[in-house]
Amino acid sequence: KEQSLLLAAAYVYDAQYNRNIPFETASQAVRLYYLYNHWTMQAATYFFIFIDLSLALFEEPAAYPLPFLATSLVEVMCLLAFFGRLFHFAKVTPRDVFWKDAKNICIMIAILMTLVDLIIYGSLRISNIQSVRWSRPMRPIFLINFAESRQIRRAFRSIRNTLPEITYVFLLFMFSLLMFSLMALKLFGDRNLKTVDGLPYFTDYLSIVFEMYVLVTTANSPDVMMPAYNFSGWYCLFFITYVVINTYIFMSVFLAVVYNNYRKHLKNEIRKLVYMKRRKMVEAFNLLKVKEGAEFVIKEDQWKNLIKLVAPDISTSHRELLLRISDEEQKGHVDKKSFVRLADLLNIQVITMKLRSHPLAIWFPHMYNSASSLFIRSIVQHKGFVWMYDVIILINAVFIALDEKNPFISYAEWVFLSLYIVEILLKLYTYEPRTFFARNQFWNWFDTFIIIAALIATVLNTTLKSVTVYNSQQVLDIVFILRVLRLIRIIDSIQRFRVIMNTLINIVPTMLTFGGLALVVYYIFAIVGMEIFQGKVQFFAGNTSAQHASYCGNPSLKDSAFAHSKYCKNNFNNIVSSFIVLMELTVVNQWHVLASGFALVTHEAAKLFFITFHIVVVIMIINIFVAFILEAFFVEY
Amino acid sequence: KEQSLLLAAAYVYDAQYNRNIPFETASQAVRLYYLYNHWTMQAATYFFIFIDLSLALFEEPAAYPLPFLATSLVEVMCLLAFFGRLFHFAKVTPRDVFWKDAKNICIMIAILMTLVDLIIYGSLRISNIQSVRWSRPMRPIFLINFAESRQIRRAFRSIRNTLPEITYVFLLFMFSLLMFSLMALKLFGDRNLKTVDGLPYFTDYLSIVFEMYVLVTTANSPDVMMPAYNFSGWYCLFFITYVVINTYIFMSVFLAVVYNNYRKHLKNEIRKLVYMKRRKMVEAFNLLKVKEGAEFVIKEDQWKNLIKLVAPDISTSHRELLLRISDEEQKGHVDKKSFVRLADLLNIQVITMKLRSHPLAIWFPHMYNSASSLFIRSIVQHKGFVWMYDVIILINAVFIALDEKNPFISYAEWVFLSLYIVEILLKLYTYEPRTFFARNQFWNWFDTFIIIAALIATVLNTTLKSVTVYNSQQVLDIVFILRVLRLIRIIDSIQRFRVIMNTLINIVPTMLTFGGLALVVYYIFAIVGMEIFQGKVQFFAGNTSAQHASYCGNPSLKDSAFAHSKYCKNNFNNIVSSFIVLMELTVVNQWHVLASGFALVTHEAAKLFFITFHIVVVIMIINIFVAFILEAFFVEY
Ligand code: NA
Structure with missing residues (x-):
């Protein structure tokens, strides 16, 4: 009896969290399975x-x-x-x-x-x-x-499913790239044109292909066109046609293919999940069912025991609510149809809107309900109170923008900080604290956290200033950031902004999955990049007057755009700076300068590393990310 | 009688072409309406x-x-x-x-x-x-x-409908931009950091806001980060956070909002069109109906008269086919339900696959059906024939890539040209010419056009070369382009490529509408741009050794990135170069260099022109374009 209850609870648990792990149903194995989860x-x-x-x-x-x-x-x-x-x-x-x-x-x-x-x-x-x-x-x-990373695996599966279709589009795109490069070679190769740096322009097929690939990413526009355009106005038609076809049409088609597959795939996955969930619930039902008249049901007490196992943390009132929904006609048992819905019901967050009394009203009823106290509370609850603080925030913004050196202004900072603390205290006085800090009250949490952090940081900063001569820059930076973050609150006052913000906050979990995906790809590229490029480019902090510092300690970089742009710190000398370089490559702009720089210190073939990264991350992953956001936004907004 | 037939035909005509113009129904007015259309x-x-x-x-x-x-x-x-x-x-x-x-x-x-x-x-x-x-x-x-530009108007309506929603997201985005700029001012303003050009880094709020806006477009990444990053590694977190929030999330949200509205709007428009079409057809029906038993119908001869008015060009067999579909049970009349479908039926292109005999088979039957002729025809129809020409194309590609100067290679060009002409002649010998050049045979048209054009251009080029000393570069350029375009044919041999190409060809009409939209916006910005910037930046062709040429004839541009990059020809001195500048701004890369250049020769406020262009064209129009392509692709693919 207890064994089957335990097993049924495991099924319900799996259904609730969309787990799909087949496990042995022997008593010992089920207990191990509980431990595993x-x-x-x-x-x-x-x-x-x-x-x-x-x-x-x-x-x-x-x-x-x-x-x-x-x-x-x-x-x-x-x-x-x-x-x-x-x-x-x-x-x-x-x-x-x-x-x-x-x-x-x-x-x-x-x-x-x-x-x-x-x-x-x-x-x-x-x-x-x-x-x-x-x-x-x-x-x-x-x-x-590992079984826990279901979401990331799903994203990878989505990419794998997109691959065949995107490969054909990609081949077509490559064909177009090669054709245009051939045309460029024929049109500009014999003209003795020079680039801005005085180098020969479009004379070598492979380097033309690289330049044209870079143009697809727009990173060398319009520079790559200028020598030809300066020579004859008509040649711009070649580049405009190229950009329209390859940058606009092909890149949109990539997004379309990725997004289309993503939607198709998502629909299948959801269908599978729903089916799997139902099957688990039916299995759980079959374990606990008893015959009642013509149909099988689960008795109320058995159902309650199950809930206690599956969701031990929920309140009695919450459990009663679930029972009321599952046994609408209050027959004392739950039928199959209602039981199957339980997995979804358990996932709904129930916010118990208890009309709790304020602790002060319990401890000091007389004081809390006095005329002056009532007056204060009515002020805090008034719309004007919010508006007043919106005005304070705006004034605060102006003060922040003004010069810090002025002692009057740094004094004002204390005034603003006090005003914000007073606001929070007044709100805590007026509203019931546990309701104020309920799980869904994002903005209250945010405000309080920012203000307390700012208080601590400001006090710490002042203490450090007065005690030591050394003015801790890191603490001061945090103070600055917190001070500006405080201003974000004004968003909450405008209804439409709140809607958009809530949408954005709701898609954060989806984006975290995407973060995992990005982490995996970045990690692999970072490790490979370190093996290829470590130590080739060096950054010399501070003493930039040294000669070798101007070319990143590598003579191959003399007179390169890489060194001129002071990109020496963009290197693969450790995993942190590798990640930052990869981030810059993801943003795309100037990626050809980075690629050419690393090609100079190793070999031309090193550009393939950067092209591969662009194809994998920008064409595949970023498009999946956009598809993520599009879909999440359509569902949420 | 004839009057109502004329009026009914006008209704059907309008329904067929989705026109929605209310017109007077008097005989004179209907005739005027015919003339109008x-x-x-x-x-x-x-x-x-x-x-x-x-x-x-x-x-x-x-x-x-x-x-x-x-x-x-x-x-x-x-x-x-x-x-x-x-x-x-x-x-x-x-x-x-x-x-x-x-x-x-x-x-x-x-x-x-x-x-x-x-x-x-x-x-x-x-x-x-x-x-x-x-x-x-x-x-x-x-x-x-004017009523003809229905599609462009629809696109503008779509933009207008998106405006309210996008405005709120845009305001939130601006708020984020201003907040981050404030943080940047506080974090980096007092550090005495210098940019690559030795200018003060992040000291002035307005210029920080501009830099940060440029960073959203990624155009100054990673340069804008480097001074701070070189100073301390931790500061890259600020820029990464900024890029993730503003470039990735906000820009995706813009696309999501535009796309969402576009889809919603499109659905409404189509619903309206279908309703309107039906109403027009019902009106036409009511004009011509006669009572037949219990229901109203249109008699067959009346129906035929109507078709002759509405679609005078279609063949008798096509008309019979329409009748067969409209009067399935061959009762000699068309009922209301079938009649309403007529507008859509008329829009279906019927390709008459007549098994026409080859003209040569009619004129010289003996010769055309001789053993050797049959042998040639079977070769041409064989798969190997296509493959052989694919191999020839590939060899041709290699020859094109090789050096033109070699006389052997320029001789080979004649061989390839002859081979392609022979191919077309053989195909015309084997396949019925009118079927070969049917309207849907895109690739046959393409091939023949390219080959004939190449033949003409090559002959012209050779003639010019031998007759005059002057070697016409323009003709030679066209020869080069046509030579490379010939290679595109190889796409047609691969099934999957053909599918993608057909999808792309099918969305061309949609893109032309978009082209009209872009033309309108470009035109307005070009005219305004010319009024503001004409003559401020000059391009001196050829004699670039002159001092004033290096700074585009305007001393304000001395030592500017604009002049260093040789962007002098990117000016607003006439509508053609204005359009090219706007195209470069649409591609986004280096737009801040252009904006700063034009700000230098006029006033800092000139940057607003470029920011406005970015918001209108890149955030609104390009996103609509992507939505266009996404939707068209989903429908077609
Ligand atoms: Na760029």
């Missing part, structure tokens, strides 16, 4: 994944160097944790299912490969032979393939 | 609109100067034509409808204003006072508001 185990898995990925910070080339022994020990520890998690999963799920699942095989291979790599690298290191840690780009496999 | 009248209207818009080429500042008297006389002539067209329309449509329609009022005001402007400008010119032709930006009104 416990939040501490999941958190631990994520913790080890995080540690494993973070190792790149401490390994050569390191942002914060640690000895190889330390990082490799930590890595082995992570691998052990992954193996343990996988072993646990193997105990939970039926054996044939386990071995058929590509995810598990993937993780095992990744663990094995990493160990082999560690051993080879370690022993070569002992013999003082420099080699490559080739298993490092495989680390994101752990992030993708 | 005659293609020659429409073509004439477009011709005069085209002439009117083209005047900008010849007016000060002119690409091809003409005296003011000439251009103003042509303009008056155009205005007369517009007035005539409007007068004609007034005779056709009921008076109250005419005066209620804002389009007509708009045209009348535009005509009047233009006349007033012409008179004022002319008389001031006689008195030698320089003034502004302020009515010129109003010219696109004629393009938009």
